[in-house]
Amino acid sequence: MPSAAERTRTLVQGTCSAALLITGIETTRSEQLMPSARAVGPDGEVFLLMPADSPAVRAAAHAQDDELRAVLEITDVAPVSVPHRIRGRAWVSGWLTTTPGAADPGSAMLRLEVGELRVDDLWGTSPVDPEDFTRAAPDPLAGHEAELLQHLHTAHGPQMRELCGLLGERAAALSGPGGEGPAPRAVPLALDRFGLRVRFTGAHCFDARFDFPEPVRDITGLRRAMHTLFEAAAH
Template sequence: MFRTGRSLPAADEDARQPSGAERVRTLVAGNASAVLVIPGCESSERAPATVDARAVSPSGDVLLLLPVGSPATRAATHATADEVTAVMEITDVAPVAVPHRIRGRGWVAGWLTHVPEAERPAALALLADERPGLPEPGPGAALLRLEVGEAYTDDLWGAEHVEPEDFAEAAPDPLARHEAELLQHLAASHGSQLRSLCALVGDRGACAGWQRVVPLGLDRFGLRVRFCAADACFDARFEFPHPVTGIPGLRTAIRHLFDAAGA
């Protein structure tokens, strides 16, 4: 059983949560696993292909690095314009151990083609920027382009359809690249402070009933924490006074939460 809660409303009343477009862009830019599916292929070609790396171009196309022998790569080999439709399916799993670990899913659908040889250097540079340390793709890797026709997300914020123009204009959350390590650090080193946050959403005396307290999600607007007992879980959203733009501002915002809980 789940309940939800909210504490410490943000000072910026109109900017409490990321838009659907930003959430999809964050999924694309983050560490969530992704596969590419070609609808309508013969059964032998329907197996989803794991996406090794992805990035979004300035025009809003999604650049994909896939195995050269994957069904998606073979389908795109002789494709032109809008001959091949494809869907990238993204599964967002919490980077810390917690019951009901899947935080959401995203879908980006559109038309698939190979990146022209002349555009490969720029595309590879974008991929390397999104995935620092990405090895130089060898002959076993293919570089494809997904021209976005629509996108959709179903996550802890709810379900939302995203138009391609909104997807192209959105930016990923500035904490997306660091979220996994930040949540893991909070879980490993700040358990008592996380537990104290319960006092911000209810009676302090009731906090002892929650046996596990796990940081579940982090973005520039706030921190989501899951409190679990033997037969129930409770999600609480703790909003920052103002959206943060990087790690220094995040440290200040987290201290503000912990200080408020201990007051």
Template sequence: MPSAAERTRTLVQSTCSAVVLIPGAAGHQPGALSPEGRAVGPDGEVFLLFPADAPPVRAATHAQDDELPVVLELTDVAPVSVPHRIRGRAWVSGWLTCVPGVAEPGRMMLRLEVGSATVDDLWGSGEVDAEDFAAAVPDPLHAHETEVLQHLHAAHGDRLRDLDALLGDHAAGLLPRRDVAPLALDRFGLRVRFSAGPHHCFDARFDFPEPVRDISGLRRELHRLFEAARA
């Protein structure tokens, strides 16, 4: 399974929603605290792009000792419609400073020096220190996950329903049959949610024989998985 550091790094570098939480600050609209862009630097720092008049920029500009303690909160939502759609959250704590002269006029780049992080997702919860976060790499499929899951959901519902044949007789009594949707995808496998309403859900994980490195390898493994379900 992916490590807590890798899962956190994947969320930071994905397109999931993010807000900067500033201790002691209240009354701001969530949109004013959401960066327009974010990236991870070579030393594990997180760069956040904001309008020059955004609350995090003003707070970092006037912070004592030029460092503002903040938490970057990330919320991961499944890209297809499923019950309980939030797949996970991560909280990256650290210190925020301005990086003048990098962004275009009217924007300001902020640098978040990571102190620690916490992730709570489909794999469970975990703590991440700054060194592990800096050394981790995002899942190689994260840039393709949304497109692939939406395609499977829209065009291959029959193949997804066939996957229950791989679960064995012991799962037959647990499986709601009304809806089947792809929930998550990473280099290790595919997670599918079977549901018969919000209170009757069952998740199944289908692991690949070997970790997938790219989209071509993913296509091969999905083909093999669906063929195995129909065999």
């Protein structure tokens, strides 16, 4: 399974929504506290591209080192329609300062020196050591995950439903007593280099994880892994 540090790094460097939380700072325009881009520096610091008129930028411009504490809250929402679409959240807390000259006019770059990290996702809740976060790399499929899940959902519906054959005794829970429940649905929920998570809904709703024979490093490896998985389900 991906480590908590890798999962957090994937969320921080991904495209899911994020917002800065700073005590005493509020705004009627929520987008003023939402970075338009995020990046992780070589020492594990998080760089946030913000609107120049953001109250967070004004506060950071007048703050000294270790003076302005902030929390970056990241929310991960499944790119396909499933019950309970929030897949996880991550929180990165630390100290916020400005990075002069690092952004185009109309924007400003803030630097969040990381103090604490925590992730709460489909794998569970875990604190993350800042040094582990610095060393971790994002999942290699993360940049394509949304597109891949949508493709599996729309173009491979029959194969996704055939995965029920790999559930063993758990498959009976989908049909309900007497097998008279609604037709089960199988929706791809999450994808990483280690495997595919599917949300099955019917008389009951639950997730199942299908591990790949070996971790994949790119789209070519993923195609082979998915072919092997679908072949196993078909037989």
